[in-house]
Amino acid sequence: MKTTKLFIALLLLASGLFFSCEDQVTTTYTYRTMMPVYLEMSDVRARLITTEPAKPLDNPGKIYIYKDYLLVNEPSKGIHILDNSNPANPINLSFIPIEGNIDLAVNDNILYADNYVDLLAFDISKITNIKLVNRVKDVFTHLYRHDTGQIITFKDTVITTDGPRWEIEGGWALRSDMSFTANLSAASKSYGTGGSMARFTLMDGHLYAVDESTMRVFDVQNATDPKFIKPINLGWGIETIFPFQNKLFIGSNSGMHIYDASTPHSPTRMAVYEHVVACDPVVVNEEHAFVTLRSGNFCVNGVNELQVIDIKNPYDPKLKKAYPMLNPHGLGLAGDYLYVTEGRHGLKSFNVKDVMAIDKNQLEFLQNMKSIDLIPGPKSLIVIGPDGVCQYDYSAPSKLRKLSCIQVTNPVIIS
Amino acid sequence: MRSKVLCLILLLFFSYVRSLAQENAFFHQTEVGFLWGKGIKNWDGNYLNRMDVSISTFHGVKISSHHILGFSVGYDKYDQIELIPIALGWRGFLGKAEKQRLFAGLDFGGGAAFLEKKETTQWSSSWYEGGMMVHPMLGVKLPAKKGNWALSASLGYKRQQVSYFRGFLDGSSRSTNALSSTTNLPSGFSSFNETNYLFHSLVFRMGVMF
Numbered sequence: 001m002k003t004t005k006l007f008i009a010l011l012l013l014a015s016g017l018f019f020s021c022e023d024q025v026t027t028t029y030t031y032r033t034m035m036p037v038y039l040e041m042s043d044v045r046a047r048l049i050t051t052e053p054a055k056p057l058d059n060p061g062k063i064y065i066y067k068d069y070l071l072v073n074e075p076s077k078g079i080h081i082l083d084n085s086n087p088a089n090p091i092n093l094s095f096i097p098i099e100g101n102i103d104l105a106v107n108d109n110i111l112y113a114d115n116y117v118d119l120l121a122f123d124i125s126k127i128t129n130i131k132l133v134n135r136v137k138d139v140f141t142h143l144y145r146h147d148t149g150q151i152i153t154f155k156d157t158v159i160t161t162d163g164p165r166w167e168i169e170g171g172w173a174l175r176s177d178m179s180f181t182a183n184l185s186a187a188s189k190s191y192g193t194g195g196s197m198a199r200f201t202l203m204d205g206h207l208y209a210v211d212e213s214t215m216r217v218f219d220v221q222n223a224t225d226p227k228f229i230k231p232i233n234l235g236w237g238i239e240t241i242f243p244f245q246n247k248l249f250i251g252s253n254s255g256m257h258i259y260d261a262s263t264p265h266s267p268t269r270m271a272v273y274e275h276v277v278a279c280d281p282v283v284v285n286e287e288h289a290f291v292t293l294r295s296g297n298f299c300v301n302g303v304n305e306l307q308v309i310d311i312k313n314p315y316d317p318k319l320k321k322a323y324p325m326l327n328p329h330g331l332g333l334a335g336d337y338l339y340v341t342e343g344r345h346g347l348k349s350f351n352v353k354d355v356m357a358i359d360k361n362q363l364e365f366l367q368n369m370k371s372i373d374l375i376p377g378p379k380s381l382i383v384i385g386p387d388g389v390c391q392y393d394y395s396a397p398s399k400l401r402k403l404s405c406i407q408v409t410n411p412v413i414i415s
Numbered sequence: 416m417r418s419k420v421l422c423l424i425l426l427l428f429f430s431y432v433r434s435l436a437q438e439n440a441f442f443h444q445t446e447v448g449f450l451w452g453k454g455i456k457n458w459d460g461n462y463l464n465r466m467d468v469s470i471s472t473f474h475g476v477k478i479s480s481h482h483i484l485g486f487s488v489g490y491d492k493y494d495q496i497e498l499i500p501i502a503l504g505w506r507g508f509l510g511k512a513e514k515q516r517l518f519a520g521l522d523f524g525g526g527a528a529f530l531e532k533k534e535t536t537q538w539s540s541s542w543y544e545g546g547m548m549v550h551p552m553l554g555v556k557l558p559a560k561k562g563n564w565a566l567s568a569s570l571g572y573k574r575q576q577v578s579y580f581r582g583f584l585d586g587s588s589r590s591t592n593a594l595s596s597t598t599n600l601p602s603g604f605s606s607f608n609e610t611n612y613l614f615h616s617l618v619f620r621m622g623v624m625f
Contacts, residue, residue: 021615022453022462031606032585158600 028162034154041151044099044116045137051130054092055080059410060389062199065377066106069093069127072389076100076153079113081127087380087391088403096122096130100143100153103200105207110223112200112207116151117143119209119218121226136218139228142211203243206264210234210241210250219265229265244284247314251282256291258314273309273317281373283333287312288320288355290338292328304328306340308355323359330373332381337363337397339381341371347383349397363398442483442506444567445472448620450491467492469573469618473504473522481508487522493614496577498526500548508556515557518569522550526575539583540604546576546611556624563625575614582607 057080061073068085078097084090100116109125110133121134138144143151200209205221206229213236219227237253248267250257255274259267273289283290289309306323327343336353346367350358371385380391380403390405447470454463468490475485483506491498502524510516526545533542552571559565582604600607 023455023465023615024613025455025610027608027610029606029608030600032600 026162028160030158030160032156032158035157035159037153037155038150039116039153041117041138044151045118045135047099049097049120049132052095052097055095056092057389057406057408060384060408062103063375063382063384063389064104064106065375065382066111066124070382070389071104071106071111073101073104073113075102079104079111081124081130082406083127084379084391087377087393090391090404090406092406093127094130100151103209105200105202107202107207107220108223110220112218112220112226114140114200114209116153117141119207119226119228121224123224133224134226136226136228139216139218140209140211142214199239199241201241201243201248203248203261204246204264206261208241208243208248208261208267210238212236212238214238215241215248215250215259215267217265217267232267240281242282242284245286247284249282249284249289251291256282256289256309256317258311258317260314270314271317273319281330283331283338284311285333288352289317290331290333290352292325292331292340294325294328294343306331306358308352308358321356321358329371330384332374332376334376334381334394334397337394339374339376339394341374341383341385343372344370347371347374347400349400351397364400366400439563440477442475442477442485442624443473444506444622444624446470446567446569446620446622448569448618448622450493450573450614450616450618452493452614452616454494465494467494469616469620471500471522471620473506473520475504475506480512482506483508487524491526491573491575493575493577493612493616496528496543496612497530498528498545498575498577499530500524500526500550500575502548502550513558515555518554518556518567520550520552520554520569520571522548522552524548526577528577537584539581541579541581544578544580546578547574548576549574550618552618565624566621567624568621569619571618573614573616573618575612575616577612577614579610579612580607581610 057072058074061075064071068083070082070084070090072080072082074080076099078095078101080095081093082090083093098113098115098120101113104111104113106124109123111122111124113120113122117138117140119136119139120132123131123133143153200207202220205219207218207220207226209216213234215232215234217229217232219229234250234257235252238250239253240251242249246260246262248259248261250259255272257272258270260270261267281292287310289311291307291309293303293305293307304325304327306325306328308320310318310320325340325342326345329341329343331341332339336351338350338352340348342348346365347369348365349363351361351363352358354361369383369385370387371383373384375382376394381394381400383390383392388405388408391403393401393403450467450469452465454465457463471487471489473485473487475483477483485504487502487504489500491500502522504520504522506518506520508516508518526548528543528545531543533540550571550573552569554567554569557566582601583606585603585605
């Protein structure tokens with residue numbers, strides 16, 4: 001009996017203690033966003049730019065082939081210089097730290113690179129002794145905030161809070177400190193990787209640089225002294241620029257613009273070939289433009305196709321034929337051979353001599369070769385994908401042979 | 416599926432129990448009862464109480480006349496979450512073997528969440544992960560008139576941690592590895608929510624021991 005009483009007493013004590021306890025629920029929210037970073041351009045200009053020892057490739061952007069060298073942009077950080085005289089064994093030589101750098105082009109031993117709002121010119125005639133020779137100030141002015149003269153950039157940031165719920169079903173995150181447009185532009189810029197996705201291009205002594213809405217023209221006939229001539233408004237959603245025979249083919253996400261650049265300092269619009277909204281790099285030969293349309297995060301339409309556009313009359317481009325594709329990102333044309341990067345689906349090669357029967361002339365579909373963009377170089381086909389920057393021997397166009405892959409520490413994830 | 420698993424566990428347990436029932440060196444205790452807890456505050460300031468089923472089976476070896484060491488497995492439900500607690504345990508008895516005895520016990524281990532399926536859609540992925548469990552208890556043993564059997568009733572406190580993760584997949588081509596290495600955003604996600612539950616429960620169970 002005694003034990004029963006003791007038990008009841010303990011029971012009461014235990015439940016008394018217990019009733020003061022309640023469950024605890026804590027939630028942390030971790031999300032990725034673009035945080036605005038404000039910079040004084042005077043501070044940026046005051047920093048000395050000197051070549052640094054080679055760094056591993058982290059998350060490469062645009063790739064530019066110059067002589068036996070590969071110049072690889074590390075978005076917003078700078079440019080890697082690689083010796084590619086043997087494509088089977090590229091050697092990382094050095095790194096030029098350039099803040100805010102997205103694109104580059106080389107003309108006559110002079111490397112042009114953007115540094116936020118400025119355009120820099122480097123003398124790279126001695127690759128071991130690269131020198132900054134000129135700075136053209138205040139040309140990419142869209143980065144300026146109008147009221148303060150500061151530049152505003154966005155830093156990809158991860159934030160963890162225990163704040164209230166903010167996400168919307170379906171994965172879109174919107175907060176007041178998060179800029180949708182910044183996200184958009186950064187994402188579209190993040191793999192401006194040369195080839196069909198270039199945003200800087202050189203033609204006839206002039207440098208053309210496109211951002212989301214504007215083409216800027218520079219006179220670089222005196223290579224060390226680039227002169228900003230004028231901006232040309234293109235409309236929204238500009239993505240890529242491809243030069244061919246005194247014409248500029250500009251891919252936007254609503255169509256392809258053709259500009260006559262026979263007067264190089266003042267290109268004039270010849271035509272705009274409109275199509276549905278989709279992401280679309282362009283490559284061109286004498287008679288045809290090849291455009292890929294892709295459905296993606298920011299390319300809202302669910303269209304995945306390769307379009308062949310007749311441009312014999314550049315004032316009146318006409319769709320000749322469209323071929324369904326899986327998820328084409330970039331493309332490259334080498335003679336009669338067209339290479340299409342199909343994102344996570346792989347890489348395709350076609351003989352496009354007969355543009356009406358491209359689908360019947362598929363040469364290879366390398367499904368294990370996930371890829372985003374490619375550049376047909378003089379020595380090798382350079383393919384950018386999640387495995388890094390890989391080079392292939394394409395001297396036999398129907399049979400690609402892998403030469404090397406440059407590992408990157410932070411490869412792109414293909415959606 | 417879950418009920419089948421449960422049946423199987425019980426079946427295995429009872430067949431095991433029968434085979435060992437005669438051996439005195441071993442000790443077995445199986446109890447069924449409920450977990451009662453005071454949930455989080457509702458919007459109107461009231462608590463959302465929970466009361467769910469709890470099953471446990473303990474198997475041990477007598478290391479002295481009063482002490483038993485062993486392990487326990489079971490099944491606990493906390494609102495929508497089903498866990499399998501797996502623990503090391505101790506039971507200590509007060510008083511003589513043939514009479515009513517008080518006992519104390521402690522189970523220490525973890526609650527596994529493998530009954531909760533990972534859900535993945537085109538946009539997101541969500542899953543549970545179990546966590547640490549501590550369960551001190553007090554009870555009485557009421558021996559049967561014949562054999563080694565005894566009824567048992569116990570009252571205890573159970574502290575159970577569980578985590579719920581929900582991540583929204585990053586659909587863009589942006590790379591996440593560099594950010595992930597320095598932050599707690601797992602690779603491939605654009606956002607990630609982690610909810611940590613700490614359940615304090617009062618546990619009352621009755622069963623048999625021998």
